[in-house]
Amino acid sequence: MKFQDYYQTLGVARNASPDDIKRTYRKLAKEWHPDRHPPHRRAEVETKFKQIAEAHEVLSDPEKRKRFDQLGEHWRQGQDFQAPPGGGGRTMSQEDFARMFGGGVGGGGQSGGGGFSDFFGQMFGDMFAGGGRGSRTQRARPQPSRGQDVEAALELSVGEALRGGKRTFDLQVSQPCEACEGEGHADMGTCPVCGGLGSTRATRSIELSIPVEVRDGQVLRLRGLGQPGAGAAGDLLLQLHLVADDVHRLRGEDVEADLVIAPWEALDGTKASVRVPNGTATVRIPAGTRAGARLRLRGQGLVRPSGERGDLIVVVRFGLPDTLDEAQQTMLRELGRTAGPVRGGVREP
Ligand SMILES: [Zn+2]
Numbered sequence: 001m002k003f004q005d006y007y008q009t010l011g012v013a014r015n016a017s018p019d020d021i022k023r024t025y026r027k028l029a030k031e032w033h034p035d036r037h038p039p040h041r042r043a044e045v046e047t048k049f050k051q052i053a054e055a056h057e058v059l060s061d062p063e064k065r066k067r068f069d070q071l072g073e074h075w076r077q078g079q080d081f082q083a084p085p086g087g088g089g090r091t092m093s094q095e096d097f098a099r100m101f102g103g104g105v106g107g108g109g110q111s112g113g114g115g116f117s118d119f120f121g122q123m124f125g126d127m128f129a130g131g132g133r134g135s136r137t138q139r140a141r142p143q144p145s146r147g148q149d150v151e152a153a154l155e156l157s158v159g160e161a162l163r164g165g166k167r168t169f170d171l172q173v174s175q176p177c178e179a180c181e182g183e184g185h186a187d188m189g190t191c192p193v194c195g196g197l198g199s200t201r202a203t204r205s206i207e208l209s210i211p212v213e214v215r216d217g218q219v220l221r222l223r224g225l226g227q228p229g230a231g232a233a234g235d236l237l238l239q240l241h242l243v244a245d246d247v248h249r250l251r252g253e254d255v256e257a258d259l260v261i262a263p264w265e266a267l268d269g270t271k272a273s274v275r276v277p278n279g280t281a282t283v284r285i286p287a288g289t290r291a292g293a294r295l296r297l298r299g300q301g302l303v304r305p306s307g308e309r310g311d312l313i314v315v316v317r318f319g320l321p322d323t324l325d326e327a328q329q330t331m332l333r334e335l336g337r338t339a340g341p342v343r344g345g346v347r348e349p
Contacts, residue, residue, distance in 0.1 A: 003081035004119045006055035006068060014069070014306055018060065025056040054120055063219065064124055069305055070213050081119060147229030153239045154208070158248035158255055161214045161240075161302060162277055162312075168207045171236070174199045175228065208238070213303040216242040216250065254311045255301040256294075260319040261285060276300040276312060283314060291318045291344060 007014050010024050029052055030036075037045040058064045154169055176182035177200050180191035184198035194200050206225060211218075218240045226234025242250060248257045259272060269287035273280045276297065283295055293316040301310035324332070343349060 001081050001118045003071075003077065003079045004051070004054070004117060005077045006058050008077050009051050009055035010059065012059075016059075021056065021059045025052065025060070028052045029056075051117075054117060058120070058124070066218065067123065067221075069307075070211065070218075145230045146232050147227035147234035149234040149237055150226040151237045151239070153241060155241045155243050156210065156214070157245035158242050158250055158302075159245045159257075161210060161242050162248065162255060163275075164210045164212060164214075164277065166207055166209055168205060171204045171206050171225075173202055173204045173227075175202050206236070213307075214240060214242075215302060215305070216240065251313060253301075253304045254313055256313045256315060258317050259283070259295075259314045260317045261289075262320065263318050266290070266316070266318065274312075274314060277309070285316065289316055291316060 007016070010016075010021065010028065012020055012024050016024075029049070032045055032049045032052055034042060034045050034049060058068050150171075150173065152171055154167075156167065160167060177184070177191060177194035177198055179193035180186050180198060182198045183191070184194065184196045185191055190196040191198075204225075206222070208220075208222075211220065220238045220240065222236040222238055224233045225236035228234075244250070248255055250256075257274075259274060261270060261272060266285065266289045267287065269289070270285045272283050272285060274283050274297070277300060281297060281300060283297065285295075295314045295316070297312040297314060299309045300312035304310045320332075341349075
């Protein structure tokens with residue numbers, strides 16, 4: 001399956017506003033409408049028109065656009081593509097598609113018909129992956145009753161997001177009551193196990209692989225972790241919230257993190273090892289660095305919506321060793337007697 005760059009199809013920037021996308025789509029849809037071109041170009045024009053419609057369908061829907069953006073920028077138009085696991089989502093039905101585009105698209109010409117591409121089907125649900133090749137008059141396949149999707153939120157610290165890896169969390173789920181098989185009543189009357197609700201609460205432990213392109217507010221679709229159903233289980237829509245920890249915090253699209261050094265290290269300069277997303281980096285602290293100084297490590301932060309990594313901004317703080325013996329304490333007191341006042345933070349002069 002080939003990757004489709006929907007931004008390239010519409011010729012808009014990756015950060016284009018919804019209005020820009022709408023405007024560009026309208027202009028292109030008019031330009032490439034099959035009625036406006038001679039019949040001998042029909043196949044080519046229809047293909048182009050369908051690509052534009054598909055790009056608009058994805059980029060005009062915040063959820064689909066977010067999911068598409070998660071793939072990042074490193075994909076190029078036409079490159080071989082494997083959909084990441086855990087994808088999918090609701091998509092428009094073939095009837096919707098036919099209604100929107102009338103006879104112009106979808107099985108109309110000799111071009112082989114079809115709605116959206118296989119790439120789209122893989123990205124946004126199974127419905128179109130097979131059905132898209134059918135004719136326009138064919139009705140959408142009936143869906144076996146699928147369990148409901150469940151929404152939940154999970155807080156990740158900025159440090160965890162930066163480190164990546166796995167995170168296990170507990171989720172409270174509702175499951176059909178086994179005693180009454182979800183009926184809510186037994187022979188004697190109301191089911192005592194579930195109190196007539198037909199469902200019971202349970203705690204489920206879920207292991208999440210923190211996505212490389214994790215970002216605040218992102219919604220992950222975890223396949224089959226929603227409510228069980230007669231057919232497949234529903235999905236878990238997990239919204240991630242990035243929260244500051246003792247060391248890391250978000251600063252716009254970058255991450256800010258504290259780095260503690262001793263005052264004497266700042267005096268003559270030093271080198272410090274800093275944990276970054278793919279290992280460690282060595283940071284050179286120049287001589288005479290003051291507390292509060294900021295050093296920017298380019299490309300060592302979280303992945304931005306554009307697909308490239310943001311920066312890690314290291315903020316220099318001063319610290320002392322955990323223990324100081326008598327002689328060392330005496331030296332510090334001597335320093336205090338002659339040194340000027342220390343200022344900073346919320347301290348009043
Ligand atoms: Zn019950």
